[in-house]
Amino acid sequence: MGNNHGSLKKEATQPQHSTTNNSKDEKKIDSRTEQSGKTLVDIPDDLMRKIIPYLGLIDRSNLAVTCRRFYEAEAKAGNSKNSEIWDSVGIDEKGKKVSMYKCFFEDVDDESGRYSIMRTKRMILSLKKTTPATTNAVIQRIFRATTATKMEKLEAAMQLNDCHSESQSEED
Amino acid sequence: PNVKLVTSDNEEFVVDFRIAKMSVTVSRLMEAMNMSETDDASLLSNSIPLPNVTKAVMARVIEWCEKHKNDEPKEEKENDKRGRTTHVVSDWDKEFLKNDEFGRLCQLMGAANYLEIKGLFNDISQTIANMIHGKKSDEIAEMFNIHCDLTEAEKKEIRKKTAWCED
Numbered sequence: 001m002g003n004n005h006g007s008l009k010k011e012a013t014q015p016q017h018s019t020t021n022n023s024k025d026e027k028k029i030d031s032r033t034e035q036s037g038k039t040l041v042d043i044p045d046d047l048m049r050k051i052i053p054y055l056g057l058i059d060r061s062n063l064a065v066t067c068r069r070f071y072e073a074e075a076k077a078g079n080s081k082n083s084e085i086w087d088s089v090g091i092d093e094k095g096k097k098v099s100m101y102k103c104f105f106e107d108v109d110d111e112s113g114r115y116s117i118m119r120t121k122r123m124i125l126s127l128k129k130t131t132p133a134t135t136n137a138v139i140q141r142i143f144r145a146t147t148a149t150k151m152e153k154l155e156a157a158m159q160l161n162d163c164h165s166e167s168q169s170e171e172d
Numbered sequence: 173p174n175v176k177l178v179t180s181d182n183e184e185f186v187v188d189f190r191i192a193k194m195s196v197t198v199s200r201l202m203e204a205m206n207m208s209e210t211d212d213a214s215l216l217s218n219s220i221p222l223p224n225v226t227k228a229v230m231a232r233v234i235e236w237c238e239k240h241k242n243d244e245p246k247e248e249k250e251n252d253k254r255g256r257t258t259h260v261v262s263d264w265d266k267e268f269l270k271n272d273e274f275g276r277l278c279q280l281m282g283a284a285n286y287l288e289i290k291g292l293f294n295d296i297s298q299t300i301a302n303m304i305h306g307k308k309s310d311e312i313a314e315m316f317n318i319h320c321d322l323t324e325a326e327k328k329e330i331r332k333k334t335a336w337c338e339d
Contacts, residue, residue, distance in 0.1 A: 039316035040300075043278055047285060050293075054259070054301035062309040065330050066318045 045073055052077035173209055175202065176219035183227035184219065191237045192220070196288030224286045229279050232272075236292050239264060243291070259294040269299050 043051070052060060052074055064074040175192035177185045189209050192198045198220055207214045222230070261269075272280065277296060284293040304312055313320060322330070 039274060039318070040304075040312075041316060041318055042275070043281070043300075047278075047281060050285070051297045051300050054297050055304060059301075059305050059307075062307065063304060063312060065309045065320075065322070065327055066313045066316075067320050068322055068326075070318075071322065071330060 041067075041069070045069070048073045049077040173212055173215050175207070175215055177230065178219050178221050179225050179227045179230045180223050181227050183230070185230055185234060187234055187237075188241070189215070190241050191234065194237050194241065194289055196290075197286060198222075222287070225283045226279070229276075229283045232276075232280055233283055233287065233289065233292065236265075236268060236295075237289070239268070240291055259298040261295050261298050265295045266299075269295065 040048075048070070052063070055063065060074050060077075064071045173189045174186045175189055175198070177187060177192065177198065179185070192202065201220050202208075205214070205218050205220075207218055209215075225233070269277065269280075277300065281293065281296040281300070284296060303315070307315065312318065320327075
């Protein structure tokens with residue numbers, strides 16, 4: 001999330017209202033938008049970027065995929081605490097933030113309950129026993145793994161298992 | 173002591189000094205114009221121009237400020253357990269914002285941002301975020317009449333990048 005998005009090739013365009021006259025247009029969920037004719041796309045980018053941090057990770061993701069402008073606004077908006085932890089995962093050298101990572105993964109588990117994440121969490125917890133260098137190497141792998149697809153994450157989690165076993169052997 | 177505020181449509185509002193000070197922008201302008209609470213002459217002879225706020229919106233801003241002028245400074249809880257910036261919107265504020273149609277809400281938010289009235293800005297941001305919260309992308313698009321200008325390939329790319337936090 002956040003700045004990790006990179007950018008799509010086309011530039012963001014100004015507010016886009018749908019011009020199609022299908023039945024969906026008639027089913028507005030919130031009466032506020034019906035009354036005024038103004039919607040989220042009428043909010044300037046700078047204000048939109050201030051609203052986005054009030055959204056959770058999944059809400060941000062859902063907003064980002066609605067149109068190019070919101071995709072880019074989401075990418076530029078302030079990161080939530082979790083995203084910041086996420087971004088810092090790859091650069092922590094001493095593994096001191098393990099407890100923070102633990103909280104992060106618990107949050108992710110709450111929202112998604114994904115097996116690969118849970119498995120990765122177990123890896124994180126086991127890091128307490130490893131050396132800082134190994135911890136860093138493992139964290140780097142987790143970082144790569146969990147910004148990738150589900151299968152890639154699962155694969156990385158399995159690699160982590162190997163990495164952890166290796167580090168335990170080294171310490172022994 | 174009172175302060176005179178003049179809106180973009182040349183409407184003059186005379187407000188209590190404490191209310192004027194709730195806006196960081198107005199506070200800065202008063203300092204720049206050497207207007208102080210203890211100097212009645214400076215307050216009487218000057219007015220603060222607010223070219224980005226209309227009469228109708230200013231009236232709403234002042235209504236909000238009147239209600240909150242005696243509030244203790246609030247310590248904002250920056251992030252909740254799930255990483256969201258959170259702001260508790262009081263019952264009075266919910267009621268205050270409840271009947272504003274979306275366009276008015278946007279104008280009020282713009283004014284709160286320009287005037288730098290953090291409490292009001294946070295109330296509105298949280299209110300709008302609550303409207304988005306828990307909805308799927310197609311529901312958000314439908315609700316706000318958003319035409320998606322992303323190609324299927326681009327959507328897929330975004331989904332891939334955000335897949336780790338989705339079901």
